[in-house]
Amino acid sequence: MDARGWTEIIFTIGLSVVLAWPLGHYMARIWRGERTWLDPVLRPVEGGLYKAFGIDPKKEQGWMAYAFSMLAFSIASFVVLYLILRFQDLLPLNPQGFKGTSPDLAFNTAISFVTNTNWQSYVPETTLSTFAQMAGLTSHNFLSAAAGIAMAAAVARAFALNRGEGLGNFWVDLTRISLYLLLPLAIVVAIAFVALGEPQTLSANAVAHTLEGAKQTISLYPTASQEAIKQIGTNGGGIFNVNSAHPFENPNAWTNLIEIVAMNALGYACVVAFGILAFARKDARALVVVMALFVFGAASAIYATETQVPPAMHAVHAATAVNMEGKEVRFGAPSTAVWAAATTGASDGGVNAMHDSLMPLGGGVAMFMIQLGEILPGGVGSGLYGMVVMALIAVFVAGLMVGRTPEYLGKKIEAREIKFAMLAVLILPLAILSFAAVAAVLPAALKGLANAGPHGLSEILYAYSSAAGNNGSAFAGLSANTPYWNSTLGIAMLLGRFGYVVPVLAMAGSIAAKPKLEASAGTLPTHGPLFIGLLVGVILIMGGLQFFPAQALGPIVEHFQVLNAIAGR
Numbered sequence: 267m268d269a270r271g272w273t274e275i276i277f278t279i280g281l282s283v284v285l286a287w288p289l290g291h292y293m294a295r296i297w298r299g300e301r302t303w304l305d306p307v308l309r310p311v312e313g314g315l316y317k318a319f320g321i322d323p324k325k326e327q328g329w330m331a332y333a334f335s336m337l338a339f340s341i342a343s344f345v346v347l348y349l350i351l352r353f354q355d356l357l358p359l360n361p362q363g364f365k366g367t368s369p370d371l372a373f374n375t376a377i378s379f380v381t382n383t384n385w386q387s388y389v390p391e392t393t394l395s396t397f398a399q400m401a402g403l404t405s406h407n408f409l410s411a412a413a414g415i416a417m418a419a420a421v422a423r424a425f426a427l428n429r430g431e432g433l434g435n436f437w438v439d440l441t442r443i444s445l446y447l448l449l450p451l452a453i454v455v456a457i458a459f460v461a462l463g464e465p466q467t468l469s470a471n472a473v474a475h476t477l478e479g480a481k482q483t484i485s486l487y488p489t490a491s492q493e494a495i496k497q498i499g500t501n502g503g504g505i506f507n508v509n510s511a512h513p514f515e516n517p518n519a520w521t522n523l524i525e526i527v528a529m530n531a532l533g534y535a536c537v538v539a540f541g542i543l544a545f546a547r548k549d550a551r552a553l554v555v556v557m558a559l560f561v562f563g564a565a566s567a568i569y570a571t572e573t574q575v576p577p578a579m580h581a582v583h584a585a586t587a588v589n590m591e592g593k594e595v596r597f598g599a600p601s602t603a604v605w606a607a608a609t610t611g612a613s614d615g616g617v618n619a620m621h622d623s624l625m626p627l628g629g630g631v632a633m634f635m636i637q638l639g640e641i642l643p644g645g646v647g648s649g650l651y652g653m654v655v656m657a658l659i660a661v662f663v664a665g666l667m668v669g670r671t672p673e674y675l676g677k678k679i680e681a682r683e684i685k686f687a688m689l690a691v692l693i694l695p696l697a698i699l700s701f702a703a704v705a706a707v708l709p710a711a712l713k714g715l716a717n718a719g720p721h722g723l724s725e726i727l728y729a730y731s732s733a734a735g736n737n738g739s740a741f742a743g744l745s746a747n748t749p750y751w752n753s754t755l756g757i758a759m760l761l762g763r764f765g766y767v768v769p770v771l772a773m774a775g776s777i778a779a780k781p782k783l784e785a786s787a788g789t790l791p792t793h794g795p796l797f798i799g800l801l802v803g804v805i806l807i808m809g810g811l812q813f814f815p816a817q818a819l820g821p822i823v824e825h826f827q828v829l830n831a832i833a834g835r
Contacts, residue, residue, distance in 0.1 A: 267573045271600035275565045278523060278604045282530040283558055289531060290538020296446050297419040297439070297543060299323075308445050315441055326432025329775025332420055333768050335436035336413060340380050340764070343409060348376040350402040351394075359397035361470035362485075367393065374752035379403055381763035382410035382645055384496075384503030384615055384738040385755060387747040391485040391506050396468055403503060404492045408452070411499030412443040414647030417767055418536045419443075421651045424774035425544035425675045428782040433774060447532075452495040455528060459490035462524075463517040466490040489514050497528035500645040502615030502738045510605075510618045511594050522597055522618060526605050529614040530561070533643030536650040546675045548793035553653050556801050557611070560642040564607035564635050571628040572599045577828050592623025592742075603628075610635035613645030615738025622725070622741040626828055629741065630821030633728050636735040638809040639694060645736060648763075651770050655687045657792065658773075660804045664790050673789050676782045686773035693765040695812040697734035697758045702727050702816065710750045716743035720827065724820035729755060731813075734762035 295302055316323050327335065350357065351372040355365045367375070371388060378385040379402075388394070394403070416439035423433050460466050466488050474482045487505045493515050496502060502509070510516040510525060534554055541550025576589040593602050602619040609616055610632045621632055635642060641652035658674055662684050665672030672679045705711035705726045715722045725741040732739055733755040740746070746755060791797060 267569060271569060271573075271598075271603075274600040275562070275569065275604045278526050278608075279530075279558055279562055279565070281523075282527045282608075283534055283554060285527065285531045286534030286538050286554070289535035291542065293415075293447060293532075293535050293539040294542040296442050297422065297434075297539060299438070299442070302446055304446055304450060312441060312445055316438075319437070321435070321437045321441075323435065323438045325435055327435050328431050329420070329433055329771045329778070332417075332433050332436050333771045336417065336767070336771075337764065339409075339413065339436070339440070343406060344376045344380045347379060347402050347406060348372050350398055351375055354395045354398045354402075357395070357397050359400070359468065360395035361468075362395055364393060364395050364398075370749040370752040371747060374756045375403075377756040377759050378738065379406040379501075379503065380410055381736050381759045382414055382499070382501060382613060382648070383733060383736040383759045383763070384501045385733055385740070385746075385759065386503055386507075386738070387752055387755070389507045390504060391487070396470070396487060399487060399492065399505065404495060407492070407495040407499050407501040407503070408444055408448050409440070411495075411501065411646050412440050412448060414645050415443045415447070415532075415536060416440050416647065417771065418540065418647035418650040419543075420771060421654055421774045422540040422543040424778040425540075425546070425677060426782075427778045429780070430778045431775075433771070433778060448495065448499060451498050451532075452491070455494035455498060455524065456491040458524060459493055459521060462521050464490040464493060464521065465514055486514075493525070494528075496616060497525045497614065498532060498646075500529055500533065500612045500614040502529075502609065502613075504616060508617075508620075510616050511620070516618055518596065519601075522601055522605070525616070525618075526601075526608050529612050529616065530608050530643055532646045533557075533612050533649045536647055537643065537653070540650055540654075544675050546793075549675060552793045552798050552801070553657065554643075556798055556805070557641070557643040557649070557653070559802070560635070560638070560805070561604075561607050561611045564611060564631050564642075565604040567631045568606050568624065568628045569600055569603035571625040571631075572603060574625060576625065589623075589625055589628075592620035594618060606632045607635060609739060610737060611640075611642035611644070613640040613648060613736045613738070615732065617739050620742045621728070621739060622743045626721075626724075626821045626824035629724060629728070630817055630825070632739075633724070633731055633821065634809060634813065634817065636728075636731045636737050637694070637698065637813045638805055639691070640735045640737060641805070648736065648767070651767070651774075652690075655690055655770060655773075656805055656808070657801060658683060658687050659691070659808070660797070660801045661790055661792065663804060664800060668788075670788055673783065673785075674792060676784070677777050677780050678783065682776050683773050686769040686776070690766045690769040690773075691808060693761055693769075694734050697761040697765070698727070698730045698813070699816060701730045701734075701754050701758055705730070705754070708750075710748070711754075714745040714748060714751055716745070720820050720824040723816075724824065727816055727820055730758050733758035736762050 420433035506512040661672040
C-alpha cells in the first residue's frame with residue numbers, strides 16, 4: 267500500500283459521486299417529463315413511438331398496473347432474446363458461423379440479460395454471433411437498465427405524492443429513459459472508447475502472424491459501443507471471456523477510469539434525482555454518503571489484502587509484496603481493489619481482474635458487498651429502491667426504540683410498508699442460501715467446481731450471490747455451463763429481480779396513498795450523522811446476520827488456512 271494507491275481509490279470514488287449531481291438533476295427532469303436540451307431531436311421520435319405502440323403518455327398507472335407492465339415487458343423480452351440465441355445460425359450478421367446455443371444456455375442467458383444480471387456461463391467470443399451480441403444482448407443492456415431506472419422513478423413519485431395513486435406510466439418512463447438518458451450517454455462514452463483504442467467493427471476477426479511465424483486469429487466485435495452501455499447500465503456482460511481484463515475491452519488506464527466511474531455514476535445519480543422529486547435533497551445526500559462509505563471501505567479492505575505476500579510467493583521466498591495473480595499489470599492492486607468494490611457494490615459484475623484469484627478476505631469482501639443487497643450504489647435504479655427499503659427498516663427500528671410511529675420523508679411507515687420491505691429483503695437469503703446449500707451436496711453441481719474445501723464453497727456461494735443479487739461476476743473456478751447450473755442460476759436471477767421489485771412497488775403504492783406530513787419535533791431527522799450511523803448498522807446487520815455463517819465456512823476459514831501456510835504450520 268502507498269499514497270499513490272490510496273489517492274487513486276479516493277479520486278475514482280470521488281469523481282463518481284461528483285458527476286452524479288449534474289446527472290441526477292438531468293435525470294429528475296426526465297422523470298418529470300420536463301423539457302431537455304435534446305427535445306428538438308428526440309421529442310418527435312418519442313411521440314412517434316407512443317403512436318406506434320398505442321401508448322397514452324398522459325395516463326397514470328397505479329402500482330399494480332405499473333408492475334404488470336414491467337412484468338409483461340420482461341416476459342416478452344425474454345422470449346425474443348431466447349429465440350435469437352437458439353436460432354442465431356439462421357439470422358444475419360453471423361460471420362463467425364456459430365450455431366444456436368443449447369436450450370439451457372439460452373434460458374440462462376436470456377434471463378440474465380433481461381434481469382440486468384448479465385451472468386455469462388459461456389465464452390462470448392466463441393459462442394455468440396455479432397447479431398446476437400448487438401440485437402440480442404446490447405439492446406437488453408439498454409432496456410433492462412431503463413426498466414430498473416423506471417422503477418426507481420416510481421418509488422420517488424410515491425414519496426412526492428399526497429394521497430395519490432398513480433406512480434407514473436411504465437411505458438413512458440422506459441421510453442424517455444432510453445432515449446434521453448442512456449442513448450446519448452452511451453454514444454458519448456463509446457466515441458471516447460474508440461478514441462482510446464477499443465475496436466468498433468462488424469468484422470469477424472483479424473489474422474496476425476506471431477514472431478515464430480504461427481497464424482493467430484483474433485476475434486473482433488463492435489466492442490466500444492457495447493462496452494459503453496455495459497458499464498453505464500451496470501450490466502457488466504463483456505464481449506470477451508475475461509471481460510474488462512481484456513485489452514480490447516479495457517486497453518489502458520484512461521478507459522479503466524472511465525469504466526469504473528460509468529458503472530457507479532448513474533447509481534448515485536438516481537439517489538440525487540430521488541431527492542429532487544421527493545423534496546428531500548438533504549436526505550438523499552445522506553444515502554449517497556452511506557453508499558460511498560461502503561464502497562471506500564470495501565476498496566480499502568481489498569487493497570489491504572491484495573498488498574500482502576501471497577502464500578505461494580512466501581513459500582519460495584519471492585520478493586513481492588503484492589498478490590498479482592489474476593491481475594492485469596497495467597492496472598495493479600489499487601485499480602483492481604476499487605473496481606472490485608465498485609462492481610460488487612453496484613450490480614455491474616464487470617471485472618478487470620479475476621475475483622477467484624483474490625486473497626480469501628478480498629474475495630470475501632467482494633462477495634459480501636453483493637450480499638448486502640446490491641445497494642452500494644447498486645444497479646441503476648435498483649440500488650435506489652433497495653436503499654429506500656433499508657432506510658424504511660432503519661426508521662422503523664428507531665421508532666421501536668422510542669415508541670413512536672416512524673416517518674420517512676413525510677410519510678408514516680406502518681406495518682403494511684414494513685411487511686413489504688421485509689418480504690423484499692428476505693428474497694436474497696432465500697435464493698442464495700437455499701440454492702447454495704443444495705449445490706454443496708449435490709454431485710451434479712460439485713462437478714463444476716475447480717477447487718474443493720472452503721474455496722470450493724466460496725465458488726458456490728459467490729455464484730448464487732451474484733445471480734440473486736443480479737450482479738453477474740463470478741469466481742472463475744466454477745464451470746457453470748451445465749443444465750443444472752444454468753437452470754438454478756436462472757431461477758435465482760428471476761427471484762433476485764422480480765421477487766424483490768414487486769413487493770417494493772406494492773410498498774410504493776401504499777406510501778403514495780398516504781398524506782404528506784410536515785416534520786414535527788418528534789420526527790427522526792434522516793439526513794444527519796445519527797441516521798447515517800443507524801442506516802450503516804442496519805445494512806451491516808441485515809447482511810452480516812444472514813450471510814456471516816456461510817462466509818465463515820468459506821473465505822474466512824480459507825483466510826486462516828493461508829495464515830497457517832505462511833506460518834509454516
